[in-house]
Amino acid sequence: MKVLFLYNRFENVGIETLSSFLKSKGHKVALSFDPQLFNDGYMDMPFLAKKYNYTKKILKDIKKSKPDIIAFSVLTDNYQWALNLANHIKKNLNLPILFGGVHPTSVPEEVMSNNFIDFVITGEGEYAMLELIKALEKNKDYSKIKNLVYRKGEKIMKNKVRDLVKNLDDLPFPDKNLFYNVIPYTKKNYSILTARGCPFSCTYCFNNMYKKIYKNKGKYLRQRSVDNVISELKFAKRKYNYKFVSIIDDVFMTDNKWIEEFCKKYKKEISVPFRCIGHVNCINKNNIRILKWAGCDTIQIGVQTTCENTRKNIIHRYETNEIIKKASTIIKKNKIKLEIDHILGFPYEGEKEQIKAAKFYNEIKPDTINCYWLKCFPKTDIIGHMIKAGNLSQKDVEKIEKGLSPSYILGGSVKNKKDLQKFSSLMNVIPILPKSFVKFIIKNKLYYLINFGTKFMVFSRLIKSLVWRDIRLFEFIYFYKYYIFKPIR
Numbered sequence: 001m002k003v004l005f006l007y008n009r010f011e012n013v014g015i016e017t018l019s020s021f022l023k024s025k026g027h028k029v030a031l032s033f034d035p036q037l038f039n040d041g042y043m044d045m046p047f048l049a050k051k052y053n054y055t056k057k058i059l060k061d062i063k064k065s066k067p068d069i070i071a072f073s074v075l076t077d078n079y080q081w082a083l084n085l086a087n088h089i090k091k092n093l094n095l096p097i098l099f100g101g102v103h104p105t106s107v108p109e110e111v112m113s114n115n116f117i118d119f120v121i122t123g124e125g126e127y128a129m130l131e132l133i134k135a136l137e138k139n140k141d142y143s144k145i146k147n148l149v150y151r152k153g154e155k156i157m158k159n160k161v162r163d164l165v166k167n168l169d170d171l172p173f174p175d176k177n178l179f180y181n182v183i184p185y186t187k188k189n190y191s192i193l194t195a196r197g198c199p200f201s202c203t204y205c206f207n208n209m210y211k212k213i214y215k216n217k218g219k220y221l222r223q224r225s226v227d228n229v230i231s232e233l234k235f236a237k238r239k240y241n242y243k244f245v246s247i248i249d250d251v252f253m254t255d256n257k258w259i260e261e262f263c264k265k266y267k268k269e270i271s272v273p274f275r276c277i278g279h280v281n282c283i284n285k286n287n288i289r290i291l292k293w294a295g296c297d298t299i300q301i302g303v304q305t306t307c308e309n310t311r312k313n314i315i316h317r318y319e320t321n322e323i324i325k326k327a328s329t330i331i332k333k334n335k336i337k338l339e340i341d342h343i344l345g346f347p348y349e350g351e352k353e354q355i356k357a358a359k360f361y362n363e364i365k366p367d368t369i370n371c372y373w374l375k376c377f378p379k380t381d382i383i384g385h386m387i388k389a390g391n392l393s394q395k396d397v398e399k400i401e402k403g404l405s406p407s408y409i410l411g412g413s414v415k416n417k418k419d420l421q422k423f424s425s426l427m428n429v430i431p432i433l434p435k436s437f438v439k440f441i442i443k444n445k446l447y448y449l450i451n452f453g454t455k456f457m458v459f460s461r462l463i464k465s466l467v468w469r470d471i472r473l474f475e476f477i478y479f480y481k482y483y484i485f486k487p488i489r
Contacts, residue, residue, distance in 0.1 A: 001133050002028040004067035005178070006058065006085060008036045008078055011186050013193050013248065014101070014125075015073050016174030021126045024172050027133060032061040033182040035483040036081065055088055057488050062093055069136065071129070074101040074111075076377050079403030083114060090116035096136065100125045102206045105213065106378040107401045108149040112156045120149040123213060124165055124196075164218035168196060169228040173235065180240070185482060190242040194229045194262075197221035198250035200279065202304075203315050203381035204343070204374060207250065212379075221254065226261045233270050244297075245274035252276035259287050263294035273297040280319050280327035292334040298367075299331050300339040306357040310346050314385050321360060328364040340366040342427055344420045345374035347389030354423040355442060361430050362438040371427040376400050422447050 003022060005015050019029040039049035062070065070089055072082045086097050100121040104111045108120045119142075121128045128147035135142055142150045146162035165171065180187050197220040198207040211220055236242060253259050253276070266274075275298035276291075283301075291299075303324055304315065311317045331338045342357060361369055376383050376392065378401045386392040392400075426447045430438055441447055 001068040001137055002030065002066065003069055003071055003129075003133070004062060004065050005029065005031045005071050005073065006034070006082070007031065007073060008034040008081055011179040011183065011191060012073055013174050013191055016176055016178055017171060017193075018071075018073075018125055018129060019175035019178050020172040022130065022133070023175065025130055029175070029178065030065050030067065031178045031182060032058045032065070033179070034058060034081070034085075035183075035479065037480065037483055052483070052488065054488060055085060058085065059088065059092055060489075062089065062095070067095065069096045069098055069133070071098045071100065074099050074103045076103045076375070076400070076403045079103045083403075086114070087116050098129075098132070100129070102209075103378065103403060104149075106206070106209050106380075108158060109156055110378075110401050112149055112151060118151065122147050122149065123161060123210070126165065126171065127162065161213055161217060164214055164220065164222070165196070166218060166222070168222050168224045173232045176236065176240065183479065183482070185479070187240040188242055189244045189246055190233070190236055190240065191246045191248050192229070192232065193248055194252070195221065195223045195249045195254075199254055200251065200317065202302075202317055203385065204304075204376070205250075205380065206377055208381055209377065209379045223255060223258060226258060226265055229262065230265045230269050233266070237270060237272075243272060245270070245272060247274060247276040249277060251279045251282060253278050253282045253287050253291070256284075256287050260290055263290045267294045271295060275300065277301070278327075278331075280324050283327040283330055285330055288330050288334050288336065292336055296336055298337040298339055300341065300370075301327065302341040304341060304343045305346055305349065305353065306360040307346075307349060307353045310349055310353070314346055314348075315382070325360075325364055328366065332365070337368070338364075338366040339368045339370065341370045341372065343372050343374050344424060345391075347385050347391055350420070351423075354420060354426075358423065358426055358430060358438070358442055358447075361427065362435055362442075365431065365435070367431055369427045369430060371424045 003019075005019070007015060015031070019031075022029050034054040035052070036054075037049065037052040038045040070086070072086065074082045082099065086099075089095060090097060096118045097116060098119040098121065099111050099117055104120045105122040108122055111117055111120050119132060121132070125147070128145055131145045132142065132148060134140075135145060142148055143157070143159065146160050148159045150157050150159075174192075176187075176190075197210075198205070199221050201208050201211055214220060233245065273295050276296065278299045278301050280301055280303075283299075288299075301324075304317070305311055306321055306324075308320060311319070328338055328340075340361065342361070344354070374382070376386060383392060383397060383400070387394075387397070426441070433441075
């Protein structure tokens with residue numbers, strides 16, 4: 001059979017892995033891509049977004065490709081986009097439509113309430129998708145396909161969840177050409193997953209929801225062997241000649257022995273700069289030193305809040321500010337760029353907590369602070385805290401499950417949004433201003449006057465990224481350059 005994946009905005013390693021897996025079993029796979037220009041949350045311009053609408057092109061791609069099934073990988077972020085496109089496809093072409101990914105996994109009944117969607121696969125999709133394709137080929141029933149949700153008459157049938165994939169080395173390397181053929185500039189920055197799962201259960205994260213679904217279904221955090229990871233990187237280096245590697249594991253440095261082996265082989269066999277995501281509880285002098293030696297350019301850590309009460313009781317993270325400070329010092333002493341994530345909009349947090357955070361970040365001086373509004377994803381425990389705090393109503397929860405803005409983007413009805421907005425600007429400039437000047441701003445409450453807005457933040461990040469030669473910024477620029485001047489046919 002032939003599967004056509006539809007996706008928007010970014011490369012998706014999950015889809016690439018599904019593609020290579022299905023191809024290894026004799027099936028054909030294609031991709032139709034929507035860049036979603038000027039409607040991506042960064043550069044929203046409705047007039048231009050209408051001009052660069054790809055719906056008609058995607059329908060043409062489907063007719064030309066002649067697939068047997070259409071597959072969407074769906075996040076809460078792109079759920080409404082996927083629904084609108086799936087509805088168009090069903091009306092015009094009447095093909096079987098499959099939704100998988102984080103959002104359908106969390107709320108499969110909500111997804112299946114749309115009668116133009118035929119199937120949902122929850123959780124890990126490789127084997128469930130293969131079995132579904134076989135069943136469609138032979139016109140068999142779906143009752144024994146684990147992870148599958150389908151419709152039997154008017155009734156929605158939800159099958160059992162299968163065990164997690166035990167050995168990730170059994171899966172083929174991702175089918176990078178699937179995305180490289182439509183967004184070729186991404187070849188220079190090779191994205192790789194060396195593991196699946198996370199050792200932590202932060203209440204705002206999709207892993208919080210996944211761990212409930214996969215309880216007693218196998219080890220949640222699984223690591224590929226070092227040799228398997230290096231083999232993929234060697235193969236890709238010969239084929240694509242990438243200049244940078246982005247390790248996109250939820251938390252990379254969970255096993256010191258694995259890290260040591262990886263770094264030695266990476267330095268010898270690959271030897272290009274790379275970035276990764278860390279956690280302060282996993283950072284020590286030895287693993288940071290060897291990561292730097294192997295070529296680590298940037299480590300991103302999620303601090304999210306410097307209020308230890310929020311961290312412990314609301315988001316279920318138990319590291320102290322002292323541990324965060326120590327980890328940050330180790331990273332910076334080894335001359336690795338430190339990138340910190342901070343979230344606005346947690347329950348019970350207001351101006352006092354953001355001032356405390358600003359002072360803390362000014363002390364440790366990260367190279368970048370990514371400041372976000374809290375996103376409430378379906379079936380995560382943060383929603384209960386938001387309801388209790390009065391930040392969310394049941395109607396808001398329903399909107400979250402339907403992926404409607406701004407309910408999930410702004411953490412529901414954030415009561416102090418205007419009060420907190422100015423701190424987004426302050427956090428953004430802390431890394432580029434002298435400590436003494438930041439102290440002066442905070443002491444004299446000048447942060448009331450520096451709400452520069454999105455344009456300034458984008459500009460300041462642009463300048464810093466150009467100085468750093470941050471490959472992700474260049475990807476963003478090339479993305480728009482490539483698609484703006486590419487005719488929509």
